[in-house]
Amino acid sequence: xxxxxxxxxxxxxxxxxxxxxxxxxxxxxxxxxxxxxxxxxxxxxxxxxxxxxxxxxxxxxxxxxxxxxxxxxxxxxxxxxxxxxxxxxxxxxxxxxxxxxxxxxxxxxxxxxxxxxxxxxxxxxxxxxxxxxxxxxxxxxxxxxxxxxxxxxxxxxxxxxxxxxxxxxxxxxxxxxxxxxxxxxxxxxxxxxxxxxxxxxxxxxxxxxxxxxxxxxxxxxxxxxxxxxxxxxxxxxxxxxxxxxxxxxxxxxxxxxxxxxxxxxxxxxxxxxxxxxxxxxxxxxxxxxxxxxxxxxxxxxxxxxxxxxxxxxxxxxxxxxxxxxxxxxxxxxxxxxxxxxxxxxxxxxxxxxxxxxxxxxxxxxxxxxxxxxxxxxxxxxxxxxxxxxxxxxxxxxxxxxxxxxxxxxxxxxxxxxxxxxxxxxxxxxxxxxxxxxxxxxxxxxxxxxxxxxxxxxxxxxxxxxxxxxxxxxxxxxxxxxxxxxxxxxxxxxxxxxxxxxxxxxxxxxxxxxxxxxxxxxxxxxxxxxxxxxxxxxxxxxxxx
Amino acid sequence: xxxxxxxxxxxxxxxxxxxxxxxxxxxxxxxxxxxxxxxxxxxxxxxxxxxxxxxxxxxxxxxxxxxxxxxxxxxxxxxxxxxxxxxxxxxxxxxxxxxxxxxxxxxxxxxxxxxxxxxxxxxxxxxxxxxxxxxxxxxxxxxxxxxxxxxxxxxxxxxxxxxxxxxxxxxxxxxxxxxxxxxxx
Numbered sequence: 212x213x214x215x216x217x218x219x220x221x222x223x224x225x226x227x228x229x230x231x232x233x234x235x236x237x238x239x240x241x242x243x244x245x246x247x248x249x250x251x252x253x254x255x256x257x258x259x260x261x262x263x264x265x266x267x268x269x270x271x272x273x274x275x276x277x278x279x280x281x282x283x284x285x286x287x288x289x290x291x292x293x294x295x296x297x298x299x300x301x302x303x304x305x306x307x308x309x310x311x312x313x314x315x316x317x318x319x320x321x322x323x324x325x326x327x328x329x330x331x332x333x334x335x336x337x338x339x340x341x342x343x344x345x346x347x348x349x350x351x352x353x354x355x356x357x358x359x360x361x362x363x364x365x366x367x368x369x370x371x372x373x374x375x376x377x378x379x380x381x382x383x384x385x386x387x388x389x390x391x392x393x394x395x396x397x398x399x400x401x402x403x404x405x406x407x408x409x410x411x412x413x414x415x416x417x418x419x420x421x422x423x424x425x426x427x428x429x430x431x432x433x434x435x436x437x438x439x440x441x442x443x444x445x446x447x448x449x450x451x452x453x454x455x456x457x458x459x460x461x462x463x464x465x466x467x468x469x470x471x472x473x474x475x476x477x478x479x480x481x482x483x484x485x486x487x488x489x490x491x492x493x494x495x496x497x498x499x500x501x502x503x504x505x506x507x508x509x510x511x512x513x514x515x516x517x518x519x520x521x522x523x524x525x526x527x528x529x530x531x532x533x534x535x536x537x538x539x540x541x542x543x544x545x546x547x548x549x550x551x552x553x554x555x556x557x558x559x560x561x562x563x564x565x566x567x568x569x570x571x572x573x574x575x576x577x578x579x580x581x582x583x584x585x586x587x588x589x590x591x592x593x594x595x596x597x598x599x600x601x602x603x604x605x606x607x608x609x610x611x612x613x614x615x616x617x618x619x620x621x622x623x624x625x626x627x628x629x630x631x632x633x634x635x636x637x638x639x640x641x642x643x644x645x646x647x648x649x650x651x652x653x654x655x656x657x658x659x660x661x662x663x664x665x666x667x668x669x670x671x672x673x674x675x676x677x678x679x680x681x682x683x684x685x686x687x688x689x690x691x692x693x694x695x696x697x698x699x700x701x702x703x704x705x706x707x708x709x710x711x712x713x714x715x716x717x718x719x720x721x722x723x724x725x726x727x728x729x730x731x732x733x734x735x736x737x738x739x740x741x742x743x744x745x746x747x748x749x750x751x752x753x754x755x
Numbered sequence: 756x757x758x759x760x761x762x763x764x765x766x767x768x769x770x771x772x773x774x775x776x777x778x779x780x781x782x783x784x785x786x787x788x789x790x791x792x793x794x795x796x797x798x799x800x801x802x803x804x805x806x807x808x809x810x811x812x813x814x815x816x817x818x819x820x821x822x823x824x825x826x827x828x829x830x831x832x833x834x835x836x837x838x839x840x841x842x843x844x845x846x847x848x849x850x851x852x853x854x855x856x857x858x859x860x861x862x863x864x865x866x867x868x869x870x871x872x873x874x875x876x877x878x879x880x881x882x883x884x885x886x887x888x889x890x891x892x893x894x895x896x897x898x899x900x901x902x903x904x905x906x907x908x909x910x911x912x913x914x915x916x917x918x919x920x921x922x923x924x925x926x927x928x929x930x931x932x933x934x935x936x937x938x939x940x
Contacts, residue, residue, distance in 0.1 A: 281831060372835050379842045386849055395860045401853060402787055402866045409794050409846060410782065416801040416839055423832065424808030472869035542870075 215264045216741070219272035219285040221257045222295055222363035225250050230356035237349035244310055247352045251303040251359060258296035265292040266723065269734055271369070271741035279430055279738060284369035286431075288734055289724035290571060291366045294495055297575050298366070300706060301487050301582045302359050304699040308586055309351070309480035311695025350387065358384035358484070365492050369738060371419050371429040374496060378415065378460065382408050385489060388481045389473065396476045404473035407459060411466075415456030422449050432738035435503050435731060450505050450515060454497065461493025463556055464526035467549045471533060474548075475541035475598075479589025482541065486548050487582030491574055494555045498570065502728040507562035519560035520650050527553030527661040534668040540588050541598045543672055544581070547624065547665055551577055554639055554661075557654055561642050568725035569638030572718050576623075576631040576710055583620040583703035590692045590700060591617065591676060595685050600672060605681020613692060614677050619704050621673065623711075625666035631710040634718065636662060767807050774800030787854040787864040791847065798843040805836045 229250030233243045264270050269288035273279060287295070361381025368374040386408070390401035423429050425445050426437040438446055455466075462470040470490070474482050505515070530550025537543040555577070558570025588598060594610050595603045607614045619630075626632040636658065643655040710717060727733040774796050781793025809832025814822060816830035854864040861867075868876070 372838070376838060376842075379846075383842075383845060383849070386846075386853075390853060390856075393856045393860075398853060398857050398860060399867045400869075402857065403869060405850060405853065406782070406787075406790055406794070406866065409850070410797075412842075413794070413797050413801050416798075417804060419835070420801065420805040420808045423805070423835075429831075429835070472871065 215270045216272035218257050218260060218264075219270060219287055219367060220274065222254045222299070223285075223360050223367065225253045225257075226356040226360040226363065230353040230360065233356060234350070234353040237353075240313075240349070243349070243352045247306055247356060248303070248310075250356060251299065251306055254359060254363065255296065255299040255303055258292060258299045261287045261292040262289075262296050262720075265289045266720070269727075269737035271737050273741070279369075280428055280433060283373050284430065284738060285367040285373075286369035286734070286738060287367055288727060288737070289720060290495070290498065290728060293571070293575060293720060293724060294366045294491070295363060297578050298362050298488050298491075299359075301578055301703065302355075302362070302484065304703045304706075305480045305484045305487075305582065305586065306355060308483075308589070308696050308699040309355075309478075311693050311699070312478075312480065312589070351391065354384045354387045355484075357381075358388065362488055362492055366495060368431075370431055371422060371434065374499075375412070375415055375419055378492070378496075379412060381489065381492065382412065385485060389477050389485070391478065391481065400473040400476040403469055407469040411456050411459035414452060414459070418449055418452035418456055421445070421452060425449065430738070431499070431503055432735040435506075435735055438504055446505070447515070450500075453500050453504075454515070454519075457493045457496045457500070458522075459493075461490050461497060461556075462526075462549050462552055463522050464529055464549075464553070465522070467526065467530065467552070470549055471542055471545040474545045475539065479585065479592060482545075483582045483585035483589065486545065486585050487578045490548065490552055491578050494552065494559075494570075494574055497556070498559055498567065498574075498728070501559050501562070502567060503731060503734060506731050507729065516560045516562050517650060519556055520654055523553045523556035523560055524654050524657045525553075526550065526556060527657055531661045531664040531668065535664060535671070537668075538600045539598050540591065540600055540603075540672050540676060541585075543600075543668055544584055544588060547668060548581055550661055550665065551581075551624070554636065554658060557658065558639050558642065561639075561646050561651065562729075563642060563646070564722070564725045564729045565645065566639065566642035567728055568718070568722040569635060569642055571721040571724055572631075572638060572714075573635035575717065575721070576635050576707070579703060579707045579710060580620045580623045580632065583700060583707055584617070584624065586696075586700040586703060587613070587616045587620065590696060593696070594688070594690055594692050595676070596688055596690065600675040602682060603676040603685065604679035605677070605685055607677035609681060609685060610692065612697065616697070616700055616704055617677070618673065620707055621669040623707050625669050626662045627666070629711060631707065631714055634711070634714050638718070767803060771800050771804045771807065774803065785865045787850065787857055787866055790866070791850045791854060794850065795843070795847055798839075798846075802836050802839055802843070805832055805839065808832055 229246050232246050236242045236246070261270065265287050266289060269286055270292075272285045274283045274285065277283070358381050361377050361379070361384055363377075364380060365374055365377030368377050386401065386405050389404055390397045419429060422434060422438075425441050426434055428434055428437065438449075441449075459466040459469075474485055477485065507516075527550050530546050530548075530553060534543050534546030534550060537546060551573075554573050555570045558566045558573060561567075590613055591603070591606065592598045594613060595606060597603060623630040623632045626636045640655050640658060643651045643658070778793045778796030778798075778800060781789050781796065784790055784793065809829035811826075811828070813826040813828040816827040816833075857864045
């Protein structure tokens with residue numbers, strides 16, 4: 212029997228199975244590639260269908276026919292489906308890019324170990340050549356697919372514990388990808404990243420435990436029903452623990468110091484996918500829990516929103532000031548990444564339908580644009596031999612195509628009209644102005660300032676990398692950007708532009724997603740109908 | 756105590772507290788191995804907390820096998836703990852491998868300072884400014900001085916109506932700054 216629910220497990224299961232297959236086939240790189248690309252293409256196709264289906268109402272799948280309070284359910288509402296689609300497209304592009312990179316480096320087995328390593332200490336060169344042969348780099352594809360499965364699981368999870376498992380899957384994969392090759396630099400950056408992520412996971416797990424002990428359930432829909440009856444102090448505790456856990460993953464200001472340090476050391480495709488997706492999964496979790504479990508108007512919620520607003524402001528400003536001070540383009544972009552997380556948190560903190568819609572649209576825009584930028588920086592690194600802005604130059608003349616590829620997403624990120632970044636920001640500012648509180652006005656001013664500073668930072672990068680007089684190495688360099696790498700990057704830039712062209716329908720979709728999120732009952736109703744959740748149960752499991 | 760009604764025993768709660776306290780202390784250490792031990796302790800503390808959340812212990816939660824008079828213990832919490840134990844195990848293995856790799860590479864497994872820290876420390880040791888003017892680095896004069904020069908050049912050229920001196924490229928960029936830069940010296 213076919214039903215829409217049959218589709219739901221696919222985005223998680225297909226990459227997982229493919230990961231197993233590619234691991235088994237590690238001696239056959241070509242088969243690995245075919246499997247990996249097919250798996251992600253299936254994810255994209257499924258997500259596209261889900262986006263359509265979810266527009267009619269949330270799709271719920273109950274795994275193994277265990278009824279909801281005991282069993283696991285996967286839920287795709289508009290927000291989940293949209294995030295799934297965007298992440299699928301981004302993952303596919305990055306996969307194609309990394310394959311071309313592996314091919315361009317002349318060996319199938321060294322896949323991604325190429326560039327980043329060459330940029331590290333020259334001392335390691337001989338060592339590196341020797342190590343390349345013994346490196347288990349065939350793990351790149353399986354790990355990447357596991358990451359895809361984790362991301363999909365996190366987006367589709369219908370209960371808090373499954374969300375935790377989704378996070379762990381994607382984080383475990385990300386640890387491996389970040390330390391790929393085990394060079395000194397990556398181990399150094401990796402230790403910080405891993406330890407911070409471990410701590411955030413423990414915090415999240417404690418929140419799950421607390422929620423379970425307070426309400427007797429970890430199902431999101433059921434939690435939403437029971438949490439209002441919980442003692443406000445306990446509820447606030449759960450909310451803050453969740454926010455703390457997700458805040459570390461999403462890199463919200465005081466918890467963001469790990470990000471600009473760890474991301475840039477990874478290979479270009481890995482950095483791109485991390486920057487695009489991982490923090491956004493955290494943002495997704497914040498949006499999901501804040502709107503569903505702690506809806507606006509709930510007791511004590513206003514206070515947390517104000518804290519979130521202040522944090523959003525600090526994230527924006529501190530992040531972008533960090534970016535302005537950087538002279539390495541990868542680090543610069545990592546700081547802008549932190550800074551722009553602030554916009555999304557701003558949208559969540561305003562806690563209205565319009566602001567949530569703007570935040571969702573901004574997340575979609577930012578995933579695409581930030582990933583595209585990092586991919587292009589990978590190309591710049593390949594062409595110019597470095598990512599240090601002081602040693603780059605003249606690329607506009609040497610590689611005009613590259614200049615266009617960088618310029619479009621850079622302006623998009625800075626929010627130049629009429630690009631999608633501008634539309635998202637306008638939506639946020641409008642919501643902020645309509646909110647009208649003093650703090651909201653400060654945030655509106657802060658966002659505009661951040662936007663200007665982003666433009667400044669990116670123009671600085673542009674001037675130095677593309678217009679500055681070309682250093683002799685760049686002119687003499689015969690490195691060419693392989694077409695196989697340029698095409699996926701160009702495709703993502705194109706997706707970013709498509710977001711602008713089709714901004715109307717997409718924004719409309721985000722608006723409908725936000726409406727059902729802030730309304731809250733759609734989600735619960737769907738889980739109750741399809742998941743067999745007993746209507747209006749009042750038995751708290753923990754009391755039994 | 757009312758609060759402890761659903762809790763298997765106070766000892767477990769106490770154990771969670773102790774595990775967290777010692778774990779956090781170890782997490783703050785510099786050595787990766789100690790951090791790992793800290794994570795194991797904290798992780799087990801969280802697992803234990805999940806178990807505590809499941810409520811009082813009872814009969815084995817097997818359908819049909821349990822005596823209906825005795826309440827069964829909560830299987831859901833146990834399933835979750837099982838999952839998170841597996842996750843903790845996997846991550847422990849990974850961090851161990853990473854600590855070993857760090858020891859292979861550096862002869863120790865200490866978490867090192869990040870790039871920014873090292874950069875600032877280097878600058879501080881040499882007592883240098885964090886940011887140097889690119890222009891000043893090239894020509895030895897600051898942007899203000901350069902702008903003033905261009906300003907003078909322009910005035911001179913206006914006076915003699917001769918074309919502006921050499922630096923035609925920089926002149927356009929410098930002229931904008933000349934207004935403010937030129938007045939100061």
